[in-house]
Amino acid sequence: MFRKLALAAATGALLAGSANAAVVYQSETAKLQVGGRLDAAINSVALSERATNKKVELVGTARFRVAAESNITDGIKALGFGEWQVGAETSHNGQWNTRFAYVGFKTDDYGQLTFGQNQPAAVIALSATDILIDWGAKATTSYEFAAKARQEGLIDYRYKKSFTNQAVKLGLSYQTAGLSSVDTGVSLAGGYEYGEYFPVGLNLAYDYYRVSATAPANLDDKNVITVSLTGGDLTAGLYAAGLYQFTDYEHKRNVNGYELAAGYTWDSGVQFLLVYNEKLQDRAVIVSNFAGELSYKFNPNFRAYVEAEIGVGDIDTVDPVTGKKLGSTHERSDDKVAFHLQYNY
16 A cells, blocks of 8 residues: 555656556657546535535546656666646636656666656655545645645655565655745655555655745745654555644744545445544634545546535634734635546546
């Protein structure tokens, strides 16, 4: 299980689609793969009385990815990877939103080094509870600078090694000023898992980011510590995980984030996942919800799933610049639900 989670972390949680990637060219020294997905979602935009848009709508999305590698010398390969969210409907024509785009070196024994838009090493710890296809993962501050921390201008090193019933994963990332609103940053992470039938894992991560002088006022320099625990296999049988994150801002009030995840995957292709998110700042509750997902795989390529997000406790408001609590909304966060049909190729 750890090896599967580690691979997802290293390639930006692309496991769902890349498992079906097609090899369009392969020789003794090079390989080219393409893949992607098409998704049709019936979205209930929001289910609260204060929601401005309550209409149910059908929305299509599409992704395209390409992965290539070629030998440089014995034990060392050059690699390139890109993934884009592309226009899936006429109203989205011409839209190409980059999710991943990096090049680098891959070795047989010493890990891989990449340059470009990728996720930092901290995803080793974050991926423990960031397990839903679309929603969840709202209790951390790790996605402040980029969606799902897909950060531009990143230099990233990853190493993983598997032993008998054991596995280790290490990561080191350096964030250049190529990321908007950031001058520099660093991310360190490691993970260890032991066990065969119900493996148990521990993951640790540390991040530091210094924002630029022109960054929006709501962004601040920060030190972040993330700890996560895992048990079981996310792809078969029972899975459980927990995450705690502490964010120490330079000027804003500190943030504590908690995520608890559980799920079960049946041999029939049915999977149920549930995640609880809670995020606190200056005694203010800014996130408190459950996010769940029930999916069924008709075959390795095609699946249907329903996902829902339900607010739990009343949400407070905070000053976006100082993080100081302003008061309570006396309302839960919006509830929402969506039904998806998705084809991966």
